[in-house]
Amino acid sequence: MKRTVKKTLELGLAVVCLTALLSCSAEAPVRTAQYAKQGLYSAVLSDDGSSALVGSIQHGGSYWVNAVNERRFNWNHVKGEYSSLYGVDIDPSGQYAATGGGRTLVLWSTVTGKSEGFWTTPGDVQSLKLTQNGDYALVGLNDQTARFFDIKRGGIKQTLRTGATVRAVDVTSDGLLGITGDDASNVTLWDMQTGEKKYQWSLSNIIGSVALSTDGKYAFGAAQLGNAKIWSTRTGKELTNIDTGALEYRHASISQAVFSSDDRNVLIGEVNSKVSLIQVSTGAVQKEWELFTPNGRPSGASVLALAFGKGNRYYAIGSNGYLNVLE
Numbered sequence: 001m002k003r004t005v006k007k008t009l010e011l012g013l014a015v016v017c018l019t020a021l022l023s024c025s026a027e028a029p030v031r032t033a034q035y036a037k038q039g040l041y042s043a044v045l046s047d048d049g050s051s052a053l054v055g056s057i058q059h060g061g062s063y064w065v066n067a068v069n070e071r072r073f074n075w076n077h078v079k080g081e082y083s084s085l086y087g088v089d090i091d092p093s094g095q096y097a098a099t100g101g102g103r104t105l106v107l108w109s110t111v112t113g114k115s116e117g118f119w120t121t122p123g124d125v126q127s128l129k130l131t132q133n134g135d136y137a138l139v140g141l142n143d144q145t146a147r148f149f150d151i152k153r154g155g156i157k158q159t160l161r162t163g164a165t166v167r168a169v170d171v172t173s174d175g176l177l178g179i180t181g182d183d184a185s186n187v188t189l190w191d192m193q194t195g196e197k198k199y200q201w202s203l204s205n206i207i208g209s210v211a212l213s214t215d216g217k218y219a220f221g222a223a224q225l226g227n228a229k230i231w232s233t234r235t236g237k238e239l240t241n242i243d244t245g246a247l248e249y250r251h252a253s254i255s256q257a258v259f260s261s262d263d264r265n266v267l268i269g270e271v272n273s274k275v276s277l278i279q280v281s282t283g284a285v286q287k288e289w290e291l292f293t294p295n296g297r298p299s300g301a302s303v304l305a306l307a308f309g310k311g312n313r314y315y316a317i318g319s320n321g322y323l324n325v326l327e
Contacts, residue, residue, distance in 0.1 A: 025288055026274065026289055026290040027287070027288070027289045027290070027326070027327075028289070028290060028292070029289065029291065029292050029316075029324035029325055030325050030326065030327050031324075031325040032292040032322050032323060032324050032325070033066075033069040033322065033323045034321055034322055034323075035052065035054050035056075035062070035064055035069075035071075035317070035321050035322065035323055036054055036056040036057070036058070036059065036062075036321030037058065037321060038056065038058040038321070039056075039057045039319055039320055039321050040054050040055060040056055040057060040304060040317070040318075040319050040320075040321050041055040041056070041057055041084060041085055041086050042054070042055035042085055042086055042087060042088045042304060043055065043088065043304040043305040043317040043319075044088045044090055044097075044304075044305050045066075045090070045305045045306065045307035045315050045317065046090045046094045046307065047090075047092055047094070047307065047308075048094075048307065048308075048309065048310070049066060049307035049308065049309040049313070049314070049315035050065070050066055050067065050094070051063065051064060051065055051066060051090060051094065051110065052064045052066055052315075052317060052323060053075075053088045053089070053090055053097050053099070054088070054317065054321070055083075055084070055085030055086065055099065055101070056082075056321070057084075058082065059074075059082050060074065060075065060076040060081075060082035060083045060084075060085065061074065061075035061076060061085050061088065061099050062074050062075065063075065063097060063108075063110060063113070064323075066315065066323060066325075069323070072110075072113065073108070073110075073113035075097075075099055075106070075108055075113075077099070077101060077102075077104045077106055077118070083099070083101045083102075083104075084101050084102070085099045085100065085101040086100065086101055086124075086125055086126060086127075087099070087100035087101070087125045087126060087127045087128035087139065087140070088100070088128070089128050089129050089130045089137070090110065090130070091130035091131065091132060091133060091134040091173075092130075092131075092132050092173040093132055093133050093134075094110060095109065095110055095111060095133060095134065096108065096109060096116065096130060096133065096134025097110050097130075097134075098128055098130055098134065098151065100121070100125030100128045100139060101125060102124055102125070103120050103121045103122070103123065103124060103125070104118070104119070104120060104121070104125075105118075105119045105120070105121050105125060105128070105137065105139060105149065105151065106118050106119075107134055107137075107151045107152065116134070116152065117151055117152055117153075117154070119149065119151065119154060121139060121141060121147065121149075122141065122143055122145075122147070123141030123142045123143030123144075123145065124141060124142045124143075125139055125140070125141060126140040126141060126142055126165065126166055126167050126168075127139070127140040127166065127167060127168050127169045128140065128169065129169050129170050129171045130151070130171075131171055131172070131173055131174065131175040132173040132174065132175075134151060134152065135150070135151070135152060135175065136148055136149060136150060136151060136157060136171075136175050137151040138169045138170070138171040138178050138192075139169070140165075140166030140167060140168060140169040141165075141166060142165045142166075144161065144163055144164055144165060144166075144182075145159055145160060145161050145162060145166065146159075146162065146166045146169055146178070146180045147159055147160070148160070148171075148175075148178065148192055148195075157192075158190075158192060158195040159195065160178070160180060160188075160190055160195060162180055162182045162184065162186065162188065163182070163184055164182040164183040164184035164186070165182060165183045166180050166181070166182050167181055167182065167183065167206065167207055167208065168180070168181035168207055168208065168209050168210045169181070169210065170210050170212045171192065171212070172214075172215075172216040173214070174216075176191075176192055176193065176216065177189065177190070177191070177192060177198075177212060177216045178190040178192045178212075179210045179211070179212050179219055179221075180210065181207025181208070181209065181210040181221055182206075182207055183206045183207075185202055185203050185204065185205055185206060185207060185223060186200055186201070186202055186203075186207070187200070187201045187203060187207055187210055187219070187221030188200045188201075189219055189231075189233055189236075198233070198236070199219075199231070199233070199236035201221060201229065201231060201236075201238075203221060203222070203223035203226055203227050203228075203229070204223045204226035204227050205223035205224045205225055205226035206223065206224050207221060207222070207223055207224070208222050208223060208224040208253055208254060208255055208271075209221070209222045209254050209255055209256055209257050210222075210257075211257040211258055211259060211266070212233070212259075213263050214259060214261050214263075215263065216233055217232065217233060217234065217263060218230055218231070218232065218233060218239065218259060218263060218280065219231045219232075219233050220257050220259070220266060222242070222253075222254035222257065222268075224253045225252075225253050226244070227241070227242075227244060228241075228242035228244050228268075229241055229242065230242070230266070230280060230283075239280070239281075240280060240281065240282065240283045241283055242254075242278060242283050243283060252270045252271075252272065252274070253270060253271040253272075254268050254269070254270055255269055255270060255271045255302050255303050255304065256268065256269040256303045256304060256305060256306050257269070257306070258306045258307060258308065259280070260308050261308065263280060264279065264280055264281075265277055265278060265279055265280060265286065266278050266280055267306045267307075267308060267314060268306075269302075269303020269304075269306050269316060270302075270303060271300075271302040271303070272300050272302075273290050273291040273293065273300045273301050273302075273303070273318065274288060274289070274290055274291075274303070275288065275289045275290075275291065275303055275306065275314070275316050275324075275326060276288045276289075277314070289314075289316070289324075289326045291303065291316060291318040291320075291324050292318070292322050292324055293318075293320060294320070294322075301318030301319045301320035301322070302318065302319040303316055303317075303318060303319075304317050304318065304319055305317040309325075312327055313325065313326070313327055314326040314327070
């Protein structure tokens with residue numbers, strides 16, 4: 001009995017020590033800035049991390065320049081009212097942005113701040129992603145579809161029927177490949193020219209996040225409190241299994257992911273404030289950070305937006321309304 005108790009105590013101490021070491025290995029941001037006081041519904045960063053667009057819980061949409069933390073424009077769908085924006089994006093060129101809330105979708109110029117198009121959608125907007133120069137928008141809806149909008153001229157180019165609410169979407173900048181993640185636990189890769197499915201992969205739960213690499217070679221998908229994988233878009237075969245259990249010794253919910261421009265790494269963010277740099281070929285964790293949380297407020301913030309900056313600099317925005325600069 002005593003030997004059993006001693007071994008149990010030793011094992012417990014080892015776990016505590018290991019947990020402490022892991023906690024210490026997660027680095028803090030080198031700089032933070034508050035973009036919303038009451039938290040966010042949605043957020044996105046430009047591809048280089050230089051600008052941000054957030055959907056605030058209390059004050060609608062706003063566009064920011066991150067180098068000086070300056071709010072450049074306030075964007076809402078109804079004059080005199082603050083819109084609840086659940087989907088936002090900045091196109092790869094950085095010249096256009098889109099906001100979606102309820103059944104409305106608006107395209108904006110990031111240069112002038114003016115609206116370039118206002119459209120209605122057949123379902124409530126859950127997520128959205130723009131192609132190059134803001135020509136098209138892939139929009140995930142609660143009507144069991146994702147729609148590929150000609151957001152500049154109007155009209156729907158493709159209707160992707162999933163059979164479940166589409167929580168997450170991504171599309172390549174050239175608009176050739178799209179990816180959706182839905183409540184039926186499916187990650188689906190689409191040919192956006194024909195609207196046909198190329199591949200479909202099933203995970204262990206409702207899909208929380210999806211991403212495509214810049215060149216369209218790789219696809220990422222993660223289930224809420226479940227598994228996460230990277231696949232080849234050319235063969236449909238699994239390339240890497242992301243061990244979400246190893247991230248915190250339990251299954252983590254990955255809320256956001258973005259590939260590096262060279263496809264070597266993927267930056268992932270969790271609902272519990274953690275950001276990890278993952279090697280694409282092996283799934284190994286290269287580095288970890290924890291988002292800033294003000295004292296006296298509920299601990300933790302879901303990671304809503306991520307971006308690779310220049311060199312070894314990274315950007316993240318948490319649901320608590322703070323921009324985090326990571327190194």
